[in-house]
Amino acid sequence: MAQIVDGTKNYEFRKYYLRPSVKRIWFYRTAPHSSITHVCETLSARMRSSGDLPLEENGLGNAEFNSRHKDWEGYDFAYKMVTVCELRRPITLKEMKEKHGFKLAPRGLVYLPKSVSDSIDLNQQKLEE
Incomplete structure (x- = not known):
């Protein structure tokens, strides 16, 4: 998470395509945090197989994404932060369970219930620069 916050990593790479309605990625951090701590506004996916232009190589993982590095096999979707x-x-995980219907801690891809985004005024959060 620190690399996204400090701008070193400017894309989130995934093996799956997010629904077009997704405009933000909410990051759940495991123990000791066990909570959603950050939200990133994102653009539609850049895809390696669609004829999209290569990513600028100014962020962690961008060159590997462009070159189809073997360790990045399957990570065909890049979401700009x-x-x-x-x-x-x-x-917190406790709040997620009690107020938002989660049964377990999120793992991988989870589409958040609207109650989560409705409970947060993003204009009142700390914008990282």
Whole structure:
């Protein structure tokens, strides 16, 4: 997460395509945090197989994505981190279970219930620069 916050990593690489309606990626951090701590606004995926132009090689992993490095096999979707916000009050796993219907800690891809985004005013969060 630190590399996204400090701008070293400017794309999030995934093996799957997110629904077009997704405008933000909410990051759940495991123990000792066990909470959603950051939200990043993102753009639609850049894809390696669609004829998209290569990524600028100014971020961690961008060159590997472009060159199809063997360690990046399957990571065909790159989501640009447009803004990074740190939640002033992280959403704890306990709160996720009690207020938002989670049964377990999120792993991998989880589409958040609307109640989560409705509970956070992103304009009141800490915008990382």
